[in-house]
Amino acid sequence: MQNLSPEKDPVxxxxxxxxxHASGVSIITLLDASEAPIGxxxxxxxxxxANPPLASFNVSQGSSTYSSLEVGKYVAIHTLGASTVExxxxxxxxxxxxxxxADWHExxxxxxxxxxxxxxxxxxxxxxxxxxxxxxxxxxxxxGLAGTDDEALLYYQRSYMKPGDKI
Amino acid sequence: MQNLSPEKDPVxxxxxxxxxHASGVSIITLLDASEAPIGxxxxxxxxxxANPPLASFNVSQGSSTYSSLEVGKYVAIHTLGASTVExxxxxxxxxxxxxxxADWHExxxxxxxxxxxxxxxxxxxxxxxxxxxxxxxxxxxxxGLAGTDDEALLYYQRSYMKPGDKI
Numbered sequence: 001m002q003n004l005s006p007e008k009d010p011v012x013x014x015x016x017x018x019x020x021h022a023s024g025v026s027i028i029t030l031l032d033a034s035e036a037p038i039g040x041x042x043x044x045x046x047x048x049x050a051n052p053p054l055a056s057f058n059v060s061q062g063s064s065t066y067s068s069l070e071v072g073k074y075v076a077i078h079t080l081g082a083s084t085v086e087x088x089x090x091x092x093x094x095x096x097x098x099x100x101x102a103d104w105h106e107x108x109x110x111x112x113x114x115x116x117x118x119x120x121x122x123x124x125x126x127x128x129x130x131x132x133x134x135x136x137x138x139x140x141x142x143x144g145l146a147g148t149d150d151e152a153l154l155y156y157q158r159s160y161m162k163p164g165d166k167i
Numbered sequence: 168m169q170n171l172s173p174e175k176d177p178v179x180x181x182x183x184x185x186x187x188h189a190s191g192v193s194i195i196t197l198l199d200a201s202e203a204p205i206g207x208x209x210x211x212x213x214x215x216x217a218n219p220p221l222a223s224f225n226v227s228q229g230s231s232t233y234s235s236l237e238v239g240k241y242v243a244i245h246t247l248g249a250s251t252v253e254x255x256x257x258x259x260x261x262x263x264x265x266x267x268x269a270d271w272h273e274x275x276x277x278x279x280x281x282x283x284x285x286x287x288x289x290x291x292x293x294x295x296x297x298x299x300x301x302x303x304x305x306x307x308x309x310x311g312l313a314g315t316d317d318e319a320l321l322y323y324q325r326s327y328m329k330p331g332d333k334i
Contacts, residue, residue, distance in 0.1 A: 004274075004282055004312040013288055013311025014220040020246040020285040022191040022319040022330055023213070044213040046190070048225050049301040053181040056225065056303060058215050079188040085334045107171075115171055118187040121180055129296050129303065134216040136223060136296065136303055144180025145171040152189040156319055156330050163189055163323050164331030167252045 022156035027078040027091050028057055029104075029112040032068040037099045037112035040065050041092040043155050045077060053141035055123060061133050064095035069137055073125050074109035077139070078117030081150025082162045087116060088153060089160075108143060118152070120145040189323035194245040194258050195224055196271075196279040199235040204266045204279035207232050208259040210322050212244060220308040222290060228300050231262035236304055240292050241276035244306070245284030248317025249329045254283060255320060256327075275310060285319070287312040 007013040029039030044058035055077060059066055069075075080088055091098050099112065107113030108122045123139035154161040174180040196206030207230060215221035222244060226233055236242075247255055258265050266279065274280030275289045290306035321328040 004280065004287065004314065006275075007311040007313065010220045010308040010310055011217055013286075014214065014217055014222070014308045016313070017244070017246055017286040017288050017311055018214050020248070020314070020319060021193070021212070022189070022321050024189040024323075026188070044215075044223075045188070046211040046213065046225060047181065047185050048211075048298060048303070049227065050178055050181055052299055053177045054298060054301065055181070056211075058213060058223065060216065077184070079184055081187070082334055108173075113171065119180075119184040120171065121184050127296075127298065129294075131215060131221060131294065131305055132219055134221065136215070136305070138298055138303070141177040141181045143177055144174040144184055146174065146183070147171065147187070152187060152323055153334075154189050154321070154330060156191075160334045162331040162334060163321060164329040167249055167320075167327045167329060 019157060022154050025080045025088050025153040025155050027080060027114060028075055030068060030073060030075045031110055038065050038068055039091055041088050048138060054138060055141060056136055056138050059135050059137055061135060069125060069128055071125050071128060074111050075123055075139060076107055076111040076113050077121040077123055078114050079119045080153040081118040081148060082153050083150050084116050085153060085160045087114060117147040118150050119147045186324060189321050192247045192255050192320040192322050194247060194281060195242055197235060197240060197242045198277055205232050205235055206258055208255050215305060221305060222308060223303055223305050226302050226304055228302060236292060236295055238292050238295060241278050242290055242292060242306060243274055243278040243280050244288040244290055245281050246286045247320040248285040248315060249320050250317050251283050252320060252327045254281060284314040285317050286314045
């Protein structure tokens, strides 16, 4: 049995571990208090059971979107494809430059929808669970929209990637 | 702007969406009340901020592991590599057959550690947030162990995969 080299600094341990971990890439969108579209790129979006259909994502309380997230509000969760890497980058950069008119339209419940996504879930915020400077947002999925056929978009080792070979 | 085909059934919408979404694969381990090793394969493990270093994962309340998860207990979070697909499969199958003596040893705080993982985080359960038949488990990372160098393991379209090309 090999000896494993310890990393006693938990911050460095977390960073080292997540460099080894790949994630799917999503975009979360909603309307702010003035009904302007807001949103962000997330690598934390995941299912929380199908019966009832629930999903969760994490958000920093320092983000431009956080103050607009409220229980009962609707959001759109977009799974992204490999051809939308520029959209993923733009939705993670300057928050005043994220929504280009040609990219999105108003979807169910008024939420901003990007049709270039591979799928879109329309969901209602059930719970915002605050932890330190972050929050876990739990949503009830209420319906979906088919998106654009494409391979999944991954984020791994600080790069965007496509899925590779099956094992 | 293209028209998007709606899926009004939220369960089917969730399933269709997560077929388009790729995930990194992790294994969570801990000791049960009799100090036997238990654990499971997770595709929901994600970071919840680096300051302080936190992670989260989702678990079904019907799983064999759920009743052993308690605030204050230690767990090991393993990021998996492409060469450990059999371990990922075994930790998602019959829960009485998951731990083969040659695969694991006792790590910090007694938690079961698989050295074949690409990295291991030792973490303490801070909060178990119950939602319907599932729970979001939030942990404080306390230290880490370097694992085995390998490409990441992905789960996508019901298959295990390697990461592909950078975009």
